Amino acid sequence: MNLQSKWITASGDTKDVCPVFRKVWNSSKPVVKAELCLTALGVYEAKLNGKRVSNYVLAPGWTAYDKRLQYQVYDITEMLQEENELRVTVGRGWFSSQMPGWTVSEDRIRRAARPRGIWGGIRLFFADGEEQILPTDDSWSWDYSEVRFSEIYDGETVDARIRPEDWKAAELLEWPQEILIPQEGEEICEMERVSVRQILHTPAGETVLDFGQEVTGYVEFTVDAKAGDRVRILHGEVLDQNGNFYNGNYRSAKAEINYTCRDGVQTYHPSLTYFGFRYLKIEEFPGEVRPEQFSAVVVYSNIRRTGGLKCSDPMVNQLFSNIFWGQKGNFLDVPTDCPQRDERLGWTGDAQVFIKTASYNYDVDKFFRKWLKDMAADQRADGGIGQVIPDYLPEGAPSAAWGDAAVICPWQIYLTYGDREVLEDQFECMKKWVDYITDSTRDPYLWTGGEHFGDWLGLDAPSGSYKGSTREDFIATVFYAHSAELVVKAARVLGKDAGEYEALYENIVKAFRKAFPEYLTQTEHVLAVHFHLAEDPQKAADALADMIEKDGCRIRTGFVGTPYILHVLSEYGHNDLAYTLFLRKKYPSWLFSVEQGATTVWEHWDGIMENGEFWSEDMNSFNHYAYGSVADWVYEKAAGICLQEEYPGFEKVVIRPMPDERLEWLEASIDTRSGKITSKWTHTPEGLRYEIRTEVPAVIEIGGKRIEAAPGDYTFWG
Secondary structure, three states, X not given: OOOOOOOEEOOOOOOOOOXXXXXXXXXXXXXXXXXXXXXXXXXXXXXEOOEEOOOEOOEOOOOOOOOOEEEEEEEOHHHOXXXXXXXXXXXXXXXXXXXXXXXXXXXXXXXXXXXXXXXXXXXXXXXXXXXXXXXXXXXXXXXXXXXXXXXXXXXXXXXXXXXXXXXXXXXXXXXXXXXXXXXXXXXXXXXXXXXXXXXXXXXOOOEEEEEEEEEEEEEEEEEEEOOOOEEEEEEEOEEOXXXXXXXXXXXXXXXXXXXXXXXXXXXXXXXXXOEEEEEEEEXXXXXXXXXXXXXXXXXXXXXXXXXXXXXXXXXXXXXXXXXHHHHHHHXXXXXXXXXXXXXXXXXXXXXXXXXXXXXXXXXXXXXXXXXXXXXXXXXXXXXXXXXEOOOOOOOOOOOOOOOOHHHHHHHHHHHHHOOOHHHHHHHHHHHHHHHXXXXXXXXXXXXXXXXXXXXXXXXXXXXXXOOOOOOHHHHHHHHHHHHHHHHHHHHHXXXXXXXXXXXXXXXXXXXXXXXXXXXXXXXXXXXXXXXXXXXXXXXXXXXXXXXXXXXXXXXXXXXXXXXXXXXXXXXXXXXXXXXXXXXXXXXXXXXXXXXXXXXXXXXXXXXXXXXXXXXXXOOOOOOOOHHHHHHHHHHHHHOOEEEOOOOHHHOOEEEOOOOOOOXXXXXXXXXXXOOEEEEEEEEEOOEEEEEEEEOOOEEEEEOOEEEEEOOEEEEEEO
């Protein structure tokens, strides 16, 4: 957009205080349309004549800022008055915060030193046909805002008594404009509100608000106060085993609100940061703390829910709820690992293991395509993919199963939504990632010698290790093969020559089978079978089942093996064992955390251990979506809604339910781009009843029968 605009910044050192920029103009001439174009180095809140210009919060979002920065265009026609004042307050956001919090690197120092500023302008279209542009330039002014501090990890400090009055001329800032792009991702919005469930008075004498649900966003409160009264609030996910407030697992993130009141009744919520929390500790508050004074504002990307899961077991339904809430809480412009501690990064491994579930639960097409473009922008010169995107850990080595998100994610988005454009956009990035492995391995057609996360948090890990016991070269080679295979498939969809990668894939399979004739762990069995590398997949699946049963039906897999283990068991004749693992309540299991009161999915199977103690403070998130990937097994195996590669976008579907008598009934639905599909089975006194409703052509396979079905409603008995 050509506005003749300049980057502008504060003319003085604002230190921690958030600057507010101002433009005043007169609109006495009739205006038929008015637009505001805006972006910031940081995150901004824009108010025209005292009202927010949009529901978009934390704009302009988080991208690979050095190469891609989104700008937004707002229609402000109905907000205009004769005399107009636009104010834009800018916080550090993701742009110049101290991210990540656990390490100090040259790159973090560089990013934290970046200036805050804005770019944009106001375009006025008059009734007489003339236009006027008010671009950002040194005619704009600035002052210190009432937001005295705002940071992604540490929270926000506001002094409501302050009213900016000492306006100074803004300063022009040399910053590239070629990085500017129109809004690509979903807008971040205030999506829901949650009321206080109860006020707790803990054994330690604390006043704690319990919202009954872990959320991502911020608290809004209303208070009748005197000027100078203070509000101080701390955020936490869980209580300790004594029932006291706890947030040691936030590590260095202070996650606090400090608010100094003005006179009278006032309502406040943070505007330039966010938190992950269920509990609030009220450190200071004028007067009595009443539940109706507070609400939790739930903030996430504006994704539309498309999936539905429910069954006869209340605990399993709570697990389903936890999975959906975990996705909402971590899909805040970037697929983050967690929303609370000093991390909140776009970990590639977490994203790729969860993307299938994510795309069934919600419409995440636009969300992921924007993130994948940031991945391509941040891809390293040698083709490597960072551990997180945007790449705020450039010193970290690319890891198998993490960097493979470059191939797995675009392929899944293509399959779920049926638009080949995502493959066109990402194909070079996909190829370059596979080429990176080829160029960096120690042994041809294997991936050896790299630095990897292994089967992260696998329960078979040696003492003191997070990586599980699965051989890292084994995992790396499996994903090397898988990514090469997906590049071949993508090339065929795009009508490109795939010969080089076809040969590469065949050679990787041969080399893998020679290098790894035996499988040592649950995850090794799972990966070899799931990715079609085992010479005898049935034998390997049977051995996996035997291994699990001999271990007391305990899951030992970590982030790499867990997403596929139930699929392998169900596909190779061990569906009863898959349900045994899925419905298990003792540690380790999906339902163990539910029994502990979880309202989102945990990072560790035993984030709170059986004795009530915490796993650790070091790395213990209670809102971590990766293990929620089990939901795609519920959609695809338990309910039997099977997406077919030859029919992307669910143009035609296979419905093959796999029930179990331990659930009275189960129902799943996916509202696809081609139509809605619902599959339900129920154990009744008359027998097993299947109810299928499909708005797309389907092949229904039930009780050994195979039926070609047109869109419609079907009932079967089996």
